[in-house]
Amino acid sequence: MAPNIHIALIGISALCTTLLAVLWEPAYQFILDTSVAYGIPVIPRLIKNPIAIDVARDIQYIGSRSADIEHFHNIFYAEDTSGKNRFAPPVPLLPITGSVIDAIKPGAWCPQATGDIFPFTSKIVNISENCLSLRVARSYGTKPDAKLLVVVWIHGGGHALGSGSDILYEPDGLVRQAKIDNNPLIFVSINYRLGLFGFATSKALLGARHTNVGLRDQRAALDWVRENIEIFGGDPKKVTVMGQSVGGSDISLHLTSFGGKRGVPFQQAIMMSGASGLNFNTKSDLVANNTAAIAENVGCVKNGDSQSMETLGCLRDVPFEVLTNISTAMSRAARPPFGEGFFYPTYDNDYVLDRPTELMRAGRFVKGIPIIASWVTNDGAWYASPATATDEDVLATFAPWLFGYSESTKAKLLKLYPLDDFKTMVRPEYDGPISPQYYRAAQINRDLWFTCPVIDFAWQYVKHGGKQTSNVWLYEHNSTRFTPVFETIGVPMWRVSHLSDIPYALNNQQLSGGADNSAMQLELSKKFSRRVAQFVTFGKPDGAIEDTEAWPPAFASVTGEELRGEYPSSISFKLTGGPFGPRSVTVSKIPPKETSSQAEEAANWEKIIRRCEFINSPTVRLESGV
Template sequence: MASNLSIGRQPLVFLSIATLVVLIAMLLNSTSLYPFTLFSNQLSYPYPKVTNSHTGVTYRGINVNGIEHFQNIFYAEDTSGANRFAPPVPYTPPRGTTVDATAAGAWCPQFVGGAPLPFTSPITNVSEHCLSLRIARSSATSASANLPVLVYIHGGGNALGSASDQLYQPDGLVSQAASDGQPVIYVGINYRLGIFGYATNKALVATKQANAGLRDQRAALEWIRDNIGAFGGDPGNIIAVGQSVGAMSIGLHLISYSGTKGVPFQKAMIMSGASGTNFNIMSDLVAGNTATVARSVGCTQNPDSQATVDCLRKVPLETLMNSSVDLARRTRPPFGELAFYPSYDGDFIPDRPSVLLRKGAFVKGIPLRGSWTTNDGAWYAQPTINDDASVLASFQTFILGLSQASLDRILALYPVSDFTHLVRPDEPATAQYYRAAQINRDLWFTCPVIDFTWQYTRFGGSKNVRLYDMDQTKFGPIFKYMGVPQWRVSHLSDVPYFFNEDVAAGGDNSPPQRALSALLSGSAAAFAHTGNPTTSRGKTLRDWPVAYPDQSRQALSQVYPDSFNVYVVGGPEGNGPATVSSRGAASSAREQALAREKLIERCGFINSILAEIGV
């Protein structure tokens, strides 16, 4: 049996802005320092129960303010011992079992200590017995409701996170959907992270055991398809939702097995990520990191051998976790993002995703909603950088294969003069910082989303593809309190709007922000019900256009789009649609603001060097 660990450890110290983030996050998790706190919820009794007539298993949950929660529902067996690194083994309790689903379970193994950010949860309880789900629904839901099912795959750089994190509380989403007359079931997934989810060597590849974290997600989606009907969900209307590497994972599911095995979902929402976010997918970086960790814990056999795998399976959880986390945080500070990540295995991932997309070798017929935030790349550079070398260094830690010609072209496409207008006297950031942030945003998030959705459209995936640019955040007061106001509408900014939840630790939970939350959250439920993100109230989001309306042969013959539609959420011009185009002048202030980002030209180049980026 896997042990549960509750370990207080000090994080590594890094000489960068990341140091400030981690240290202040730890301080802010002292409740006496929070400038604001959130009210506790009220429990209602009796405990709600759901019985699955097919399996004979009963789940006992809790009712919190009219939302029923069922947590720590295992979809697969303990992953310790012989199951470590192996594909998940589906699990169903014996018939007649009553499962206590009233409280969250352990997180999958990762760094244990203070919260990564002030508005996320401290990480205190981890175990290899972690492949579980949390389900939420309105208390009025019947077993015959047949509601759409929103399944959330969390982000965290394949290093951090859990469906139980306070950032992912589903109550507001479920409540808003019900009040809009478009109720949904919500499910959050836990999946293996770090070396536990993405260890690789030749032996694991040969036995089709690489990319365990992705295989976990698929197993969870299959469990949901097969069992969600008992909770009132529609197994034929499952919507996969992911943010950051969660979105990246959805892209990889769609190209998995070259599209030959389908996917256990019918719609998808990819927020700040796509398969192109998974850099260096063909490289030996993950195998090298696996070998380094193996040596550090005493597994000194041939690193590609089955003997190394067998040895690693016997290493105590805490030893393996600490060694792998330390390596990840040392090489990819501060959080260890993408030190272990999905890699080519000739099975689940049969080729580079960009190649498979351009072959049409993917699962078709999935309506897509993709997005990015205005400052998605804000975390990746120090605010005081003031030269080209520092701009390049901000992303070269993660993207390993760019030629000098490509680096020079990127600098030319993003002249520093384009970013001087972003400098503010009350923010400790240079024009070069904003330049680096924009390059990182486009490399990591915006251009991958545009390329994925365009190639998906172009090669027969779906005509129903929509995009949005998030230009609003609830984190502003927290970033000022942390001393990083230049982050502005950073990565993660759209997550609280999707969940329609207030932000802890002093976020902007003002009435205008709550109104915008209701609209964006409601649009997700509307997309789940109809494939159209217009909310039932329809006052602000009713003009959301499809991204690529020109479906002519001539338009679809283009390798990169020369125009697309995007819905802007928030920002100085307010909610509304805009066209990004290389043809003609921008016709509105919203379009003029987008035109300054030069997305057609910049993403056209970035998406032409995907072999160098390794996606």
């Protein structure tokens, strides 16, 4: 071939390659967007890893991509917590100038028991003390100057287990739908220390202000977001923090942290099945005694003083595997099955200045935060044994956590939840030989752990000037995608259990473990996640998306006179999912003889105002230690 022809062919080939690259990218993106919108599988192509660049510090973050979502995993916001950093507040970490950060795969989870939890959650296999990391998810093609809204996820797990990287918390559906609705956002989830490593306490730790470090981890991660999320195209001034279970209750602890005097690094909050009243036994010596017991177990108590600096120094030298195995075994033996409530946030006269509900009643919290808070219809199902069959069995279901209840309080609880109320819930042909006492116990536990703390927090926040009554909303979630899983593992009586609203809020379109991914459930998930994005974008959960009716604020009908009282006479909330949802309902302390809908009739059946008024009363709150 003549040299000139060869050169010409090379030039033509290069031109064609360039044109193909220019034309293929938008064409591929069109195909991808269309396929995602209609649920058509697309064979992934070979693509370059997404990159986020910190121009000021010359740092590159190399991520990964799944379809139209870019992921950046294992971004450290604080130093390794081993050695001298064990039990100490997090030490902020930024890579050195010129670093290239491998953010392609998730990193280690914080120390906790390994193994399986549920079929729809991740198997825990990789734990390390070098775990204070976060993950970022954004839409493909997000520009550095996009200034997108930010959602920061704080996972639950009873301060005993979990990670922001759990497959249950996959954010792709939420991020994707938000972009489709022109409400684009960036999702961030964080790891924080758990169990002994996150919440150990002793006189030595109190003296050094090295307490509640799991909470301080969360705050450090939120500080990192405020200072660095612009690198990924986010707006540090528009952050919504979102937490479930203890993740939700921790949000309320951040709002009351330092008596509300230091503000918080977020502007809005979504608290799912969790509020400050969930933090049982805040001022008890339980966690200090548990810390001392572990120190004794590993031979670290020096000169008979479990509270000394010498004992603390010894605990910092024990291999983390030893501390993990011993502390998780003791936690699970005392608080089966997962060890919740063995290590948890406690009063330290620093981050936590008093019992949280007392801080709320004193107005010592960060104000001006729009809030959505919630509970799930059968949130308490886990905490009752299927064998529950007597009054004594019912009381035993919450005794390990709420051990300060007087006999009169226990008697009043049983009276407020008469057995006859639960006889219609029995489904022997489906659930097996389950007594109505089980459903009674599950309902009491739901209200003790979740519903009543949430309502109390919302009421006190409005009552003491945290936000106008028009800026606090409640919902009760009454759908689950876990039904086939619960049937398989033999607990169909759990019904719409704790965790049920997570796949809807995050719009998880590929929930694993045999969960329900039917078209109807995926559509419900899409609609629910749109509510989340709506709130993140506009500071209210409705108004810009189609809906049959508005979502009223929690205390829309409360008068100024009633705000000066101890408890509201009516509460409004959104009933999501189930046979009656989505529907807005209002319940009253004294229900009307005729309700306006079946949804309100079902909601009034729960008697949440009368029951929560007692559970949130001064005597019971004191006995609960909240």
